[in-house]
Amino acid sequence: MSGRAWKFGDDISTDLVAAGRYAYLRTNLPELAKHVLEDARDEFRAQVKPGDFIVGGGNFGLGSSREHAPRIIKIAGVSCIAAKSFARIFFRNCINIGMPAVRVDTDKIDEGDELELDLKGGVLRDVTKGIELSFPPYPKVMADILEAGGLVAYLKKNKEFAL
Amino acid sequence: MPQTLAEKLISMHAGREVKAGELAVVDVDFAYVQDWTGPLTVDVIGELGGALAVDPARVAVFIDHASPSSFKEVSTGHIKLRDYAAKSGCRLFDIGEGVSHLVLGEKVTSPGMLMVGADSHTCQGGALGAFSTGMGSTDVAVAMSTGKIWMMCPEAVKVVVTGKLPAGVYAKDAILHLIGSIGADGATYQSLEFMGDTVDGLSVTGRTTISSMAVEAGAKCGLFATDGYTRAWLAEHNRESDYKEIRHDEGASYARVVEIDVSKLVPMVSFPHKVDNTRPITHPDCNDVVCHQAYLGSTTNGYYEDFEAAARILRGRHVAKGSRLVLTPGTKDVYRKMMKTGLMDVFLDAGGVVNSPGCGACPGSHAGILGDGENCIASINRNFKGRMGNPASFVYLASPATVAASAVEGRLADPRRFI
Secondary structure: EEEEEEEEOOOOOHHHHHHHHHHHHHOHHHHHOOOOOOOOOHHHHOOOOOOOOOOOOEEEOOOOOOOHHHHHHOOOOOEEEEOOOOOOHHHHHHOOOOOEEEOOOOOOOOOOOEEEEEEOOOOOEEEEEEEEEEOOOOOOOHHHHHHHHHHHHHHHHHHOOOO | OOOOOHOOOOHHOOOOOOOOOOOEEEOOOEEEOOOOOOOHHHHHHHHOOOOOOOOHHHHHHHHOOOOOOHHHHHHHHHHHHHHHHHHHOOEEEEEOOOOHHHHHHOOOOOOOOOOEEEHHHHHHHHOOOOEEEEEHHHHHHHHHHHHHEEEEEOOOOEEEEOOOOOOOOHHHHHHHHHEEEEEEEOOOOEEEEOOOOOHHOHHHHHHHHHHHHHHHHHOOOOEEEOOOOHHHHHHHOOOOOHOOOOOOOOOOOOOOOOOEEEEOOOOEOOOOOOOEEEEEEEHHHHOOOOOEEEEEEEEOOOHHHHHHHHHHOOOOOOOOOOOOOOOOOEEEEHHHHHHHHOOHHHHHHOOOOEEOOOOOOOOOOOOOOOOOOEEHHHHHHOOOOOOOOOOEEEEEEOOOOHHHHHHHEEEEEOOHHHH
């Protein structure tokens, strides 16, 4: 998958991704997605294109467990989130909904760079800069969940967890 | 092998010895959702196509985030949760019962349990010696439907807290101080395990405050060993038989050790918009910060003892002109006790406004949303931009006593001057 980079700073909380004041839209994800990341970068929601990448700093996704946050990022068309580090629950949520979240040194990536993800190879390519950034491999269960397209699909196929 | 609390508790539920860093499939004793995350969980349970609830007695739905609802869309989501509870036979805690984690602390959470909840503050079950951690709607759907989930056994950080807390300084100040020191990602994926003589003398309410905020340092859980305080708490809630001895082993191995001496600690405040952006109340930045709203409650400071600390300052005093005081008792039992003991009169006489038990204004969807440019001093757990419902407002975190003192003065104030 490939797309353009949207740069964000450190500590993008789930409150910034899916704000509490839109909590009334919690059961209507397509509507909630219209407000995705509104309080972090207001222009993002109107201009994001299918396949684009979110490129964050440290501790991406801290805060609430609301899975709505990665889900509306996915609904907005984002194909992958790259960050220096992720908050624990958010990271799991991404994998569970089949959206790659990869840990790389995002300082090397600039806004608008063309990015390409090679999930199997464990590499994020910055095509604009001609560099490759490798990320640590997922534990087997996470890699399998991601490959299945999410936790529900994984369990339908495997019936139970295989570590 | 000597085990940390996390290793011990996870091993108990994996049926084998599990070491830090290892993955395990664990038996979940209790799984729950609230009304922000729950409707999505119900959808996922439907997609899974298995049991609605593996064992209805071990599954619960809480309607606490919008309690009662202020929006028709949220009310319709509540119908979905009530419907799920009726069909699955699981336990339903409807509007006004209180914040999930606090209600569970009174009625369910027991030493040695393993719990997962679709709410990040599920980690507060660690106050009673349970391995309890927050997950997303999908993970919790799997736990509710099958009774199992996979997890990594976290490496542990040993937090040794020593010294006597000075008057006017509380568990909240200690945990804000810790998070300010190690950072909002200072314990990501790790287990914070609290010990030391301060902890040995700390009530379950104080431990609850600390455990609940473990996630604000990125931790998976915030654990305490069990002792006389745990037993007394369970006895007070008519379930002393749930007591179990849970202790780490001597010689257990830790990723690192953090030592805190609280004997010289002063009241702490987290400045907007980050929990680790802390200052002692004596810092010049704390001068002249106007508090338009003072807020008491939340899962972090929602038990009776928390309100008692605030009432000690508010008794015979009144909220400053230009400020307002909003409070949300954490549970129905807390609410009732506040009425019986006269605490409610203290708050009402001081000019306070009382919400029904639940999450209240903390998650930012109702019951005390801030106006543009307003500041709120709050006993809650987060101050991210937009947290209390308005990205153009500013949330300062502190102990209930500091909130009360600030309400009286109308600006950030040191509670020690009132004690």
